[in-house]
Amino acid sequence: MCGIAGYHGLPADPALLQRMNAHQQHRGPDGDGICVDGPCGLAHRRLSIIDIAHGQQPMDTADGRYAIAYNGEVYNYLDLRGELEALGRTFTTDSDTEVVLQAFAQWGADAFDRFNGMFGLAIWDRHEQRLTLARDHFGIKPLYVAMVPNASGEGEALLFSSEIKPILASGLYEKRVNDRSVYRYLRFRAHEDGTETFFEGIERLAPGEMLEADANGIRRRMFTRLKEELLELASVQRPYDEAAAAEYKRRLVESVRLRLQSEVPVGTSLSGGLDSSAVAVIINQLLNEGDSLSLSAVGARQNTFSAIFPGSINDEEKYVDEVLDICTGHVEAHKILPTADEFKADLLDFIRTQEEPIISSGPYAQYQVMREATKHVTVLLDGQGADEMMAGYIPYYFVYLRQLRAQGATLAAAELAKSLDVLYRLGRFKLKAKVKFKKSIPTTQLLNREFVAAHRDERYSSEGANLKKRLVEDLFHNSLPSLLRYEDKNTMRFSLEGRVPFLDKEVLKFIFSLSDEAIIKDGWNKRVLRDATRGLLPESINRRRNKIGFTTPQGEWFMRLKNHFYNIFLSESFANRPYVNQTEVIAAFEGWIKGANDVDTMTFWRLINLELWMREFIDEHEDPDDVTAAPARVKTDYEANEGQNLDLLTSLGEDVRRYPVRTELFSRDDDLDARVLEHIDAFFAGLPAAGPDHEAATRGPWWFFLSEKVVAITQGRSYFVWDIKVGRPARVLSRYVTRTPAGIGLGSPFTMQLAIQEAGLPRVLYASAGGAIGKVIGRKGLFYELVGNQINAIDGPTEYSAYPSNVSAKLAPKDPDAVAARLSAAIRERVPEPWRSTFGGTVIMDANDIGRNVLGSDVPGDWTRFEEMFADNPLGQGSQQTPMAMVFLREGTAQA
Incomplete structure (x- = not known):
């Protein structure tokens, strides 16, 4: 599962692609990349x-004609691969991505209807200069598009992405509310x-829709006849x-x-209902x-x-417990207990996650489940889609009864008699409201x-009188699209892949080929599923008629949080x-609290959700997803970073004070010396106002420490990973390197490619052979000794680092001793006494939570003492933005 984004009709713009990609990082934390060619990115x-x-x-x-950015999984990819190989095509990976790409190269857009799975994809044809977008048959995976002004301002260009946020972050789309969607949402509860x-x-591509963009314009069409096929099957039952x-x-x-x-752990979302319970058993x-296959992906449990x-x-x-009892010995159960207070705390993030208003707070339960699940698995199966294909909601009974009535009153009467208990549940709340004489308030008021x-x-x-027509309507238009949106947003918010086994097009076709009695009969919906799972599921679930679903106790929560929501209104x-009419809304909310009207919490939720959505996405404010945004309060140069200490007594007995200096982010265009001297001047100019303790601490010898990262960046030796052209040797060699935590070292193709560029492939191969021998004879570090060129200082992208280090790979700085000497000379000319005479020199330091390594210095002698001064990594690696430090030796300690 991934995220895609891009454009068509603009000049080459890697920065735009990087900006869009940064706003969907949660969809793919394991890697990223861009492709720019002509008008397409x-x-x-x-x-x-x-x-x-x-x-x-x-x-x-292989021929370079087609490039793909693909989000999803095609489950029949192995069958398709075999078919393509028989046609003479060869493969270099085991991924379904390559199968999808080769299928398009072989069959063009006809390939899409062969896929059984979920996908949102973009394929660029370099020969025809044509971009093709497509979304899977059910719309399990999202794909959004927008037309924006092109570079000349006289035409339009196309933006696309897996989420809306990347389009908003493009800087090319002017935010505007779709008033029609707002009205249909507030008035009819329609939202997708x-x-x-x-x-x-x-806009979003419809399920089963494709789009082509080229010099002749943009064309949209359906690539599948699945809906028509279903209705044709329904007519010959x-x-x-x-x-x-x-x-x-069996199917x-x-x-x-x-x-x-899967090559990563797989789990199951279990609500206790018929559908998810069926998947679990x-x-x-x-x-x-x-x-x-199951043991490999799921494990023994x-x-x-x-x-x-509870309560x-x-x-x-x-019901959950009854399923767990059946799975005893092969199950590890995780129960999540969402609360109203947690809902309040998570509300803004939840709304940002969904990107558009939703009709109830129910998906928050799923949001909470996904947050826990990501700690244990990467793929999660659930029962989504079964309701829409097998009439899982009570209103379907009315549709079926009308259909039977048209076929004969006797049939309808017989079915009605056996469905009364189900239908009663639908009307009981409205009946209670009328009995209690609650005031009726229409939404339009x-x-x-x-x-x-x-x-x-x-x-x-x-559709109100034809069951299968209604099911098709809800599968592709009314109901399922919104549920799939919740699923995608909630799973991907926590970097999870959600899979929905009921939404298999061949399984769906089989159901529609059967008579309606396979769906509803004698008051039982989902009849075929109940029959298929008899003996697998406990009777209490198999024969259960009261559906609750994955939701929250919204009424209870709203009453608890009424003050919070009241303040919003x-x-x-x-x-x-x-x-909205604020006066009427407040009056209605007050009446609901008192139990005096029939307005339900779904109505109030829509009003609240719309308001908070407007605040988050439409009103002008700081972007919460801006990865470069600075903290609200910036620390001074005389304070420690959060969770760190200014002072340290080293293992060598030296008492030192380290002042981490915060800077703006460095780029390769920056003058390192000028930036450093600017902060040196500011530090000593502000020192008197920092207080007597700081003045006393700065009387001893001192050194200037500088992160190797900023030296490498300003030397042009730091590269966005999408700019590193990884060759096959790097991909192969990186597999044999132990990957250190957080991506440091040569355990990724990106850093290995930099090592090859820096030292040359022959030397890397030579050192690799030596390293292998070293492992045999028990000698560590032989690879780095043989390869030289400070390859051990190459860093990969680290998720905890501040941007752009979280998406960059860096070589060691060039000539760090010379850099240190140059900076020291400039510092001695600038700093006033008494600090000029006590200045000891500059240290270029590679420090993180794993270890410390002085890469260069103009200070003679053993540099171990400087590494000890950074034993607790006082600079940090994340949003601190403190790549330099003034380190003072307190008076009266071991060395000078």
């Missing part, structure tokens, strides 16, 4: 699942019923019987099994059978993750009159929105 962030060692993107075909989003001018149930079970089990393909059955709400009407823990008048022609309708920003 592709960007990719990778979450490694299959063929971890390879599959980096953007990926090119077409290609429009809540951002005017940003085969009888439903035990054999059909057995065949469905579903295989669908689950295919979605266990099927995996358990595969483990019991010793299925090699299946990790399950469940949100529970709440929403709680399904007893809470909205601004002018806003309502402007959209009076909007309508929202759905009272806010000036809410009052000034052109969509």
